[in-house]
Each structure stands twice: as C-alpha cells, then as structure tokens.
Amino acid sequence: xNRKVVIVNRHYPPNPGITGESAWDLAKYLIKNHQFEVxxxxxxxxxxxxxxxxxxxGIVHTLSxxxxxxxxxxxxxxxxxxxxxxxxxxxxxxxxxxxIVMTSPPLLPFWASLLLKKGTPPERKWALWSMDLFPExxxxxxxxxxxxxxxxxxxxxxxxxxxxxxxxxxxxxAEVLDEKYYKQSAIHNGxxxxxxxxxxxxxxxxxxxxIFHQTYESQLPTWRKLDGKIYFGYCGNLNDAHNEEFLIxxxxxxxxxxxxxxxALYGKKAQNVLExxxxxEGITILPNVPRSQLNFLDVHLVSLLTKYTHFMIPSKxxxxxxxxxxxxxxxxxxxxxWDMLQEAAWLIREEANLGEQIKEYLSNLxxxxxxxxxxxxxxLNIDLQQNVLKAYEEIADFCRTxx
Numbered sequence: 001x002n003r004k005v006v007i008v009n010r011h012y013p014p015n016p017g018i019t020g021e022s023a024w025d026l027a028k029y030l031i032k033n034h035q036f037e038v039x040x041x042x043x044x045x046x047x048x049x050x051x052x053x054x055x056x057x058g059i060v061h062t063l064s065x066x067x068x069x070x071x072x073x074x075x076x077x078x079x080x081x082x083x084x085x086x087x088x089x090x091x092x093x094x095x096x097x098x099x100i101v102m103t104s105p106p107l108l109p110f111w112a113s114l115l116l117k118k119g120t121p122p123e124r125k126w127a128l129w130s131m132d133l134f135p136e137x138x139x140x141x142x143x144x145x146x147x148x149x150x151x152x153x154x155x156x157x158x159x160x161x162x163x164x165x166x167x168x169x170x171x172x173x174a175e176v177l178d179e180k181y182y183k184q185s186a187i188h189n190g191x192x193x194x195x196x197x198x199x200x201x202x203x204x205x206x207x208x209x210x211i212f213h214q215t216y217e218s219q220l221p222t223w224r225k226l227d228g229k230i231y232f233g234y235c236g237n238l239n240d241a242h243n244e245e246f247l248i249x250x251x252x253x254x255x256x257x258x259x260x261x262x263x264a265l266y267g268k269k270a271q272n273v274l275e276x277x278x279x280x281e282g283i284t285i286l287p288n289v290p291r292s293q294l295n296f297l298d299v300h301l302v303s304l305l306t307k308y309t310h311f312m313i314p315s316k317x318x319x320x321x322x323x324x325x326x327x328x329x330x331x332x333x334x335x336x337x338w339d340m341l342q343e344a345a346w347l348i349r350e351e352a353n354l355g356e357q358i359k360e361y362l363s364n365l366x367x368x369x370x371x372x373x374x375x376x377x378x379x380l381n382i383d384l385q386q387n388v389l390k391a392y393e394e395i396a397d398f399c400r401t402x403x
Contacts, residue, residue, distance in 0.1 A: 004037045004097035005030060005399050006090045008112075010082065010104040012042035012062075013054035018208060018315045019104050019131055020054075021291075025211050026100075026392060027058045034396045039097070041090045043082050043105070061089060079105035087111045091124065098399040099126040101163070106134035110158040117161040127165035127398065130177060131208060133311040134158075140307045141240050159184035165398050166201040167391070169313045170336025174203050176310045202398070206391040207340065209318025210384045216295040216323060223284045224296040229260045230370060232328070233297040235289040239267035241312045243303035246330040247273050249354040250301060253362055256282025262297065264289045294323035298370060304331040306350050317341055321380050326373035328361070330354070344377035 007027060011020030023040060030036040038058035043065050063085055067078035082105050090099050101112040109128055116126045135154045138144050144151045162181040168174035182200050224231060232254065234247055251273075254261055263277060264286045277283050294300075300320035304312065309332045317337040320327050327345035329337055338347065348357050 003035065003400065004039070004094045005100060006039045006041060006093050006097045007058075007100045007102070008041045008086050008090045008108065009102035010043045010045075010079075010086075010108075012040050012060065013056045015045065016288075018319075019102060021211055022208055023102065024054050024057060025213055026395065028213055029392045030396060030399070031057060033392075034400070036396070036399065039090075039093050041086050041093070043086065061093070063089060080107055083108040083111040084115075087115050091115065095122045095124075099124055100129055100167070100395075100399075101126055102129045103131045103133065106132070106137070107154065107158070110135070110154055112163070113158050113161040116163075125164050127167055127395070128163040128177075129167040129206070130169060130173060131313075133173075133177075137241070137308065137311045140305075140311055156184060162201060164202065165395075166203045167206050167395065168203060169206065169208050170340055171205055172334065172336045172339055173310050173313060174201075174205060177201070178203065204391045204394045204398075206388065206395075207318045207336075207384060208313065209315035209320075210322045210381075210388045211291065211319075212385070212388050212392070214291060214322065217292050221293050221296055223262060223286060223289075224293075225260075227260070229258060230298050230365070230367075231260050231262065231296065232299045232301060233262040233264070233289065233294075234301040235262065235264040235294070235297075236314075236316045237267040238265045238269045238273060240269075241305055241308040242267070242269065242314075243305055243330050243350065243354075244269040244273060246303045246348060246350075246354055246358075247301065248276055249358050250328075251277050251280060251283070253355060253358045254282065255362065256280075259362070260284065262286060262289065291319065291323075294319060294325065297323070297325050298374070299326045299328050302327055302329045302331070302337065304329075304335055304337065306332045309335050313337060317345075318384065320344075321377045322384060324374060324377055324381065326370060326377055341380060344373050344380050346373075 007023050009019055009023050011017040013020055013024050027038040030038050039061060040058045041061045044062045045065060045068055065078050065082050067074050101108060103109055116124045135151055139146050159180045166177055168177060178201050261283045265274060274285060300316060302314050302317040304314050313336050317327050321341055321344050327341060329345045330348040330350060346361060
C-alpha cells in the first residue's frame with residue numbers, strides 16, 4: 001500500500017497565501033488521519049499574500065528560484081523554469097509516491113504533462129489540483145492573443161497528457177478542464193472531431209478557501225466596533241482578474257452612517273484603490289485581516305472579471321462563507337463562486353452600470369436581508385465542510401492505491 005505523497009506548489013507555509021495554506025491543510029489531514037508520509041516541494045520566497053503564517057507540516061523540500069528580483073520579464077521566465085525544477089525534484093523523492101501538482105507557478109501543469117506522461121518509465125501516478133489556469137489566463141490578461149502560435153503550442157502540450165485524477169475548485173471548472181483534456185486527447189489520437197467529454201477524468205471537487213483546521217477568534221478585533229453598522233470588507237488580492245471599478249464605485253456609494261468598509265489589499269491594482277480611499281470617512285485600511293478574524297465581517301466584497309471565469313476562482317468568496325459572512329459578488333453567473341454560493345450572496349453584473357447597481361443594493365439592504373444571507377451562509381458552510389472532508393477522503397483513497 002502506497003503511503004507516500006508529494007505535493008508540488010510554489011507557495012507553502014510559513015509564507016502566506018491561500019494555495020500554500022490549502023496544501024498545508026490537505027497535508028495535515030493526510031498525516032493525521034491516514035498516516036501518510038507527505039513531502040512538500042516548493043520555492044523559497046515570500047510573495048504578497050493574505051494568509052496566516054502557519055507552522056509547516058510534512059517533510060518540506062525548499063528550492064531556490066533561479067531569479068528573485070523585481071524585473072517582470074525575468075520573473076516570468078524564472079517562474080517558467082521553476083516549474084521544471086519543482087517537478088524534477090518531486091520525481092526524485094520516491095518513485096512510488098503519488099504526486100499532487102498544483103498550478104503555481106504558472107505553467108507548472110505544462111511541465112507535469114511533459115514529464116509525468118503515461119507510458120514513460122518509471123510511470124508516475126499524479127493528480128492535478130487546479131487553482132488558476134494557465135496558459136489560458138495569459139490570454140485574459142492580454143499578454144498574448146488566442147491565435148498566437150506559441151500560446152497554442154503550450155496549450156496543446158499542457159492538456160496532451162491528462163492526470164490520473166483531477167482536483168477542481170468547482171463543478172464548472174471541472175467540466176471545462178475535462179473537455180480540454182478530452183479535446184487534446186482526441187486530436188492526439190487522430191480523431192476528426194472532439195466531442196464534449198462526459199466524466200472522462202476521475203474528478204474530485206475541492207473548493208479553495210475552506211481551511212479544514214481553521215479556528216476563528218471570539219474577541220472583537222480593534223477594527224470592529226459595536227456601533228450597529230454593517231461591516232463590509234475586501235481582504236486579499238486585487239490583481240488583473242479582479243474588478244477595480246467595482247470597488248471604487250462601492251466606495252463612492254456606501255454610507256458611513258450605516259456602513260463601515262475594511263480594506264486589506266495587495267496586488268497590481270491595490271495602490272490605486274487605497275489612494276482613492278485613504279481620506280474617506282468610514283474606511284479602515286489594514287495591511288492584513290487574518291483568516292481567524294474574517295467572522296467579524298458581515299459582507300465580503302468579491303470580484304472576478306468575466307473573461308477570467310473558470311480560469312481563476314476567488315477563494316475569498318468561499319472563505320467568506322466559511323467564516324459565516326455574506327457576499328457581494330461582481331462577476332459572471334457562470335462562475336463557480338456564484339454556482340456554489342449564491343444563496344449567501346448578492347450579484348452585481350459586470351456588464352451593467354456598476355454605480356447604479358451598488359446604490360440600489362445599499363439603499364435596499366436591511367438587517368433582515370443580511371440576517372437571511374448569513375443564515376444561509378452557515379448552512380452552506382456545513383455543506384462545504386462536508387464536501388472538503390469527502391474530497392480529502394477521495395484524495396486519500398487515490399493516493400493509497402497503485403496505478
């Protein structure tokens with residue numbers, strides 16, 4: 001019976017960040033509940049992140065990046081090569097170990113598809129734990145066009161060799177990935193057309209943002225007052241995939257007599273919003289809100305630009321529900337965030353006037369409406385916790401069996 005697992009990801013505690021925390025949580029579960037020998041292969045460094053500084057578990061293999069400077073071009077190239085270094089190290093740990101490949105740095109699944117392909121001795125059993133999807137997100141960012149020959153080559157190679165198991169963030173992302181792998185397989189095997197796949201991959205759904213071993217504080221943090229106001233918060237990354245305009249329009253519309261806004265931002269678009277917000281009454285700006293304090297926010301602001309739907313799924317929405325909060329979501333109804341969590345959420349449509357929608361939402365929001373959404377959130381959280389437990393057990397079963 002196989003008892004060794006290798007988890008591969010750029011981030012891992014004590015560095016902050018939700019993907020590293022997620023790897024930590026799964027590792028802790030496999031060690032504690034099933035006595036697996038869990039190895040983690042990650043890159044040394046400390047990017048911005050809003051996660052907790054966890055004490056690492058498992059046998060940690062920390063590798064150095066070939067470049068840790070600020071030059072964007074060199075950083076992108078280094079991230080590409082880091083993926084190769086990570087997979088090669090994972091392959092050397094133990095030939096019988098199951099390898100769980102996450103999706104940071106970008107193109108890590110490309111290297112997994114290239115190096116862990118079936119039929120290449122010694123054959124490795126591996127799972128893809130999908131978070132952000134690359135190279136597709138490069139098109140959404142505008143870095144390349146969809147018809148670019150280099151992009152198409154990377155896309156083909158990334159999905160040419162499917163994993164033995166897919167661990168997806170939601171059912172809609174799973175359907176997209178299943179189809180991508182099936183399409184490339186059909187092309188590779190000479191099929192004239194690729195029909196839509198129906199469950200070709202062994203799939204587990206594991207939403208990101210539910211930390212199974214998370215605890216929440218009971219004492220009010222300094223930023224939360226007993227003032228009868230509704231506390232909104234945007235805590236986390238504000239990058240290419242997120243809607244900066246949504247947050248600015250919210251700041252313009254909220255009423256400091258009724259509402260309070262907590263901002264703990266990092267990422268490409270953060271500084272612009274923080275500059276806009278710094279002199280406005282009713283806003284608290286913090287470097288970070290620990291996950292253990294998220295339960296003191298009533299409504300969590302979450303955004304995802306429509307063109308990133310399925311390529312990126314904000315974990316902060318799931319974290320909000322896990323903490324018993326409601327969600328104001330600006331994005332597509334096709335997103336897994338909305339698909340899973342809409343009973344605890346309100347929707348702001350990206351294609352309509354953001355300012356008018358937000359004003360209407362705030363003018364109609366009552367304490368009773370909020371109470372219903374938060375009650376629904378508590379019910380959803382029970383389901384999420386059960387789903388995470390089920391997912392962890394499915395992963396454990398997969399890891400302990402041979403090819």
